[in-house]
Amino acid sequence: MTFTGFIGTVCMFPLRAIIRACVVLRIHPNVLTFVGVLINLIAAWALATGRFVTAGGIMIAANIFDFIDGKVAREMGMESAFGGFWDSVMDRFSDLALFLGLVYLYSSVHRTDYVVITVMAMIFTVLTSYARARAESVVAKCKVGFMERPERIVLFMIGAFTNRMAAVLWVILVLSILTVADRIFYTWRELERAKAPERVPV
């Protein structure tokens, strides 16, 4: 088992109990998604006021809701197309709220350079998910690139808990740019391949 696989397995133990509790209490998965967003807004406020450790703790709570909603829906047999759509839209909102908190923080200390870096990271975060959504309307699957939402959220937490948010923003920015480029290249290649005439065996 890999290191990250091991961490994932360990984290799943408490999460399974929470999922079970939500199923027993019959909490609607869309409500869980919405509660996660509300908690993320509080995390964004904590980031905006420079309380990184508090923000990190709140982000953990918010992302538990965010992580379990799909699994609760599956266990309750309540998976729906709207649920998936609602979850995606709310995820983008949560992401942007966190970035907005950082924009507020850096502008309040007159750090235009980091305002620009945060806004650029925000732009490429949106483009990452948009590129995949748009690509998957023309090709079967577009899951290339490293920087997806779980990676981004874990990085935000690491930055918050260890007070290294600036370095985290650089990582998110660079890897998000690469992810968008990967998705554009992958989609172009897949479409070119689909256009090519089928090889006829000689």
Place this chain on the structure above:
Amino acid sequence: MTLPNEDEIQLHNEIAGAGTGLPQPLRAVWRTLYWTYERATWQYDLMVIAILAFVWLTPPSWIGDPHAGGLGPIGWLTAWLRG
């Protein structure tokens, strides 16, 4: 756990650019930039280690971090070497 079939492996290799004829070191760079690996693979672990090293080891002053305090491990080391 199901093993990928031959078609999936070929598709992965094609997508990863294995067939582009690049020499080995360049192919490794290409595969790092053009990321096609799943989570919980050794390549993913390596990337995570590289990211954490950058985040935790880079002295905050090098990137002008407005909030981080302290020198960071590399900063301490360079300060110690300078005496």
